[in-house]
Amino acid sequence: MTSLFSKFDGTAGALGSLVEAGGRNPFSVVIEKPVSSTVGIIEGRETLLFGTNNYLGLSQSPRAIKAAQDAAATCGVGTTGSRIANGTQSLHRQLERRIADYFGRRDAMVFSTGYQANLGMISTLAGKDDYLILDADSHASIYDGSRLSPAQVIRFRHNDADDLYKRLKRLDGTPGAKLIVVEGIYSMTGNVPPIAEMVAVKRETGAYLLVDEAHSFGVMGERGLGIAEQAGVEADVDFIVGTFSKSLGTVGGYCVSDHPELELVRLNCRPYMFTASLPPEVIAATLAALEDMAEHPELRTQLKDNAARLHAGFHGLGLNASKQVSPVIAVTLEEIGQAIVMWNRLLDLGVYVNLSLPPATPDSRPLLRCSVMATHTAEQIDKAIEIFKQAALDAKALPAAA
Amino acid sequence: MSETVESVSALIIQKLLANPKVPRDIDGNCKIMDDLAFDSLAVMNFVMEVEDSMDVSVPLDKLADIRTINDLAACVVDLKNKG
Numbered sequence: 001m002t003s004l005f006s007k008f009d010g011t012a013g014a015l016g017s018l019v020e021a022g023g024r025n026p027f028s029v030v031i032e033k034p035v036s037s038t039v040g041i042i043e044g045r046e047t048l049l050f051g052t053n054n055y056l057g058l059s060q061s062p063r064a065i066k067a068a069q070d071a072a073a074t075c076g077v078g079t080t081g082s083r084i085a086n087g088t089q090s091l092h093r094q095l096e097r098r099i100a101d102y103f104g105r106r107d108a109m110v111f112s113t114g115y116q117a118n119l120g121m122i123s124t125l126a127g128k129d130d131y132l133i134l135d136a137d138s139h140a141s142i143y144d145g146s147r148l149s150p151a152q153v154i155r156f157r158h159n160d161a162d163d164l165y166k167r168l169k170r171l172d173g174t175p176g177a178k179l180i181v182v183e184g185i186y187s188m189t190g191n192v193p194p195i196a197e198m199v200a201v202k203r204e205t206g207a208y209l210l211v212d213e214a215h216s217f218g219v220m221g222e223r224g225l226g227i228a229e230q231a232g233v234e235a236d237v238d239f240i241v242g243t244f245s246k247s248l249g250t251v252g253g254y255c256v257s258d259h260p261e262l263e264l265v266r267l268n269c270r271p272y273m274f275t276a277s278l279p280p281e282v283i284a285a286t287l288a289a290l291e292d293m294a295e296h297p298e299l300r301t302q303l304k305d306n307a308a309r310l311h312a313g314f315h316g317l318g319l320n321a322s323k324q325v326s327p328v329i330a331v332t333l334e335e336i337g338q339a340i341v342m343w344n345r346l347l348d349l350g351v352y353v354n355l356s357l358p359p360a361t362p363d364s365r366p367l368l369r370c371s372v373m374a375t376h377t378a379e380q381i382d383k384a385i386e387i388f389k390q391a392a393l394d395a396k397a398l399p400a401a402a
Numbered sequence: 403m404s405e406t407v408e409s410v411s412a413l414i415i416q417k418l419l420a421n422p423k424v425p426r427d428i429d430g431n432c433k434i435m436d437d438l439a440f441d442s443l444a445v446m447n448f449v450m451e452v453e454d455s456m457d458v459s460v461p462l463d464k465l466a467d468i469r470t471i472n473d474l475a476a477c478v479v480d481l482k483n484k485g
Contacts, residue, residue, distance in 0.1 A: 152461040359443040
């Protein structure tokens with residue numbers, strides 16, 4: 001009998017050698033207890049968290065915690081239904097109105113996760129004769145959305161507006177709408193796209209544009225609306241997709257748009273229709289976190305300063321860290337073995353970051369993906385830089401001092 | 403200008419051989435993922451290079467049916483003829 005599981009033999013082998021090389025399974029780290037937004041207990045020790053997406057620290061917002069408690073007390077803890085059946089309470093509509101108003105858009109759809117927001121919007125918007133034009137380094141949720149869509153899918157070179165143009169021009173004369181999909185900040189590398197150039201291509205070729213602001217919402221732009229706001233191109237973005245699970249510290253996804261047809265998307269979008277809606281306490285916490293974010297623009301200033309501090313620290317050590325400054329700073333290593341040793345040493349010494357291995361990385365090299373928070377103190381960042389130095393020396397990722 | 407499966411296959415092999423990690427004895431019947439040990443991302447990135455040389459776009463869903471170098475060449479020729 002053919003084993004159902006033989007397809008995982010490769011994964012089993014890779015995981016086995018990972019654990020053997022470093023002593024831990026990097027994909028089963030448990031945060032035993034969050035102490036604050038920046039510190040968690042891991043393996044019984046206080047560990048600095050530099051591998052979350054909690055950019056503004058709002059997962060621990062007292063206002064959001066209180067709102068969640070109150071909502072659970074008055075509305076219960078779940079909806080037990082989908083948005084189009086029994087799963088829409090007034091809180092869901094309230095959040096959709098609030099998020100649409102915050103972006104200055106006509107309407108919003110709220111999904112149960114950010115992954116589902118991309119899966120739902122991309123698969124529903126692009127139909128049989130249409131074309132999806134994706135950045136090569138797109139998040140898995142974008143690729144999965146494209147697989148669920150019957151459209152033809154074309155990749156263009158990462159962050160390359162000329163390449164996007166070339167690939168769209170090849171489609172000249174083909175029937176079907178074209179939807180370009182890019183991200184505000186790429187989650188593995190912290191790379192930021194030349195969005196104004198991409199908007200120019202969109203205009204010239206008559207395509208539509210969807211921007212996934214999952215990692216840039218709360219981070220970029222004067223009001224924290226993301227890369228489109230920062231670059232002043234909001235009017236040219238047809239659909240903004242995002243998540244509540246990063247800067248707002250809760251969970252859930254959304255799409256905002258001025259296209260009135262968004263109402264019809266609701267009735268054609270399977271990842272929206274066939275899943276349970278967000279529970280009331282999550283909606284209430286998200287609304288509260290949004291108030292926090294709106295009232296405290298200084299969180300964004302602090303985040304930028306912190307990102308610049310960690311970025312400069314890594315480059316000062318001579319590490320191959322991201323070129324651009326953003327709250328996502330990736331340290332690229334040459335060999336997987338080195339990355340495993342360094343990641344384990346970091347955790348031994350009290351810093352948690354994300355280990356990213358190919359093919360989940362853009363090229364064939366491994367990354368240590370770090371993320372900065374507004375709530376990190378200068379001392380925590382400096383300590384993390386010190387620990388990175390030690391771990392890099394131990395992993396021979398930096399030459400030993402003469 | 404008309405490409406044949408043979409000429410495109412030769413061009414693909416030439417491009418593959420530019421990568422020192424690729425075995426030297428490949429031919430059109432080699433399976434790209436199995437014989438060349440390319441992962442899914444490496445295949446997509448390599449196809450992008452072929453797309454640029456041939457000035458054609460290969461939609462991702464077509465890749466699912468491509469196993470060998472000759473399959474890729476046939477797909478490119480087919481797309482060129484349609485264009």
